[in-house]
Amino acid sequence: MVNIQTNRLILREFEDEDWVSVHEYAKDAEVSKYMEWGPNTEKETRNFVKGARTFRRDDPRRHYEMAIMHKEDKKLVGGCGLTIFDAGMRQAALGYTLHREYWNKGIATEAASCLVRYGFEELGLHRIHATCDVLNIGSAAVMKKLGMRQEGHFLEERLIKGSWRNTFLYAILSSEWRAKEVLKNLNPPQRSDEVQ
Numbered sequence: 001m002v003n004i005q006t007n008r009l010i011l012r013e014f015e016d017e018d019w020v021s022v023h024e025y026a027k028d029a030e031v032s033k034y035m036e037w038g039p040n041t042e043k044e045t046r047n048f049v050k051g052a053r054t055f056r057r058d059d060p061r062r063h064y065e066m067a068i069m070h071k072e073d074k075k076l077v078g079g080c081g082l083t084i085f086d087a088g089m090r091q092a093a094l095g096y097t098l099h100r101e102y103w104n105k106g107i108a109t110e111a112a113s114c115l116v117r118y119g120f121e122e123l124g125l126h127r128i129h130a131t132c133d134v135l136n137i138g139s140a141a142v143m144k145k146l147g148m149r150q151e152g153h154f155l156e157e158r159l160i161k162g163s164w165r166n167t168f169l170y171a172i173l174s175s176e177w178r179a180k181e182v183l184k185n186l187n188p189p190q191r192s193d194e195v196q
């Protein structure tokens with residue numbers, strides 16, 4: 001069972017009853033605008049939470065789908081996931097989604113940063129990548145703040161909600177993550193919402 005604390009957040013495993021809080025953002029068309037899923041029906045959200053709980057029993061585990069809990073507000077405000085799609089090559093994909101009320105407060109960066117650290121330090125991953133629609137400026141900003149490099153720009157790679165989408169691919173290697181950590185320790189962050 002994974003349970004990770006950051007300054008403002010707790011990343012923990014999903015519980016069955018979390019579907020109600022997840023549905024608060026998963027039913028929001030603005031939240032899923034650039035995603036292959038959504039806006040969700042209640043059944044789809046229940047299935048997502050059930051799936052996240054099932055994945056954690058896999059041995060070896062491939063999916064780390066975590067609930068993002070806001071400590072001060074005592075609320076589930078989003079989800080953040082790491083999927084190991086090639087265990088032999090130690091490659092994983094990162095994703096994150098937040099309730100709209102919590103956007104632009106550095107929360108996705110804080111949560112994703114901890115999951116990336118978990119991926120490299122605890123799971124021994126070699127490379128983590130993430131993708132986003134080129135119009136999803138907030139998501140691309142999170143990837144850059146995590147220290148990821150842009151590796152790809154794919155044209156009309158996905159047909160989502162009736163239109164062809166262009167996609168950015170960003171990635172970070174474990175060696176790059178370690179170098180960034182060394183630099184951060186030399187220049188500690190000042191703000192409370194800085195990357196952990």
Ligand SMILES: CC(C)(COP(=O)(O)OP(=O)(O)OC[C@H]1O[C@@H](n2cnc3c(N)ncnc32)[C@H](O)[C@@H]1OP(=O)(O)O)[C@@H](O)C(=O)NCCC(=O)NCCS
Nearest residue numbers: 031096097098103104105106107108109132137138139141
């Ligand atoms: C993408 C998402 C997770 C970002 O979460 P977040 O907590 O707002 O991200 P952060 O606050 O850590 O960083 C976002 C950055 O983008 C910036 N940003 C967001 N929208 C922007 C816009 N339209 N123009 C310019 N900058 C923008 C923010 O100002 C912030 O930058 P800063 O730290 O320099 O101020 C959130 O918007 C979300 O859940 N979106 C819906 C789901 C989704 O698209 N998930 C990603 C799938 S690839």
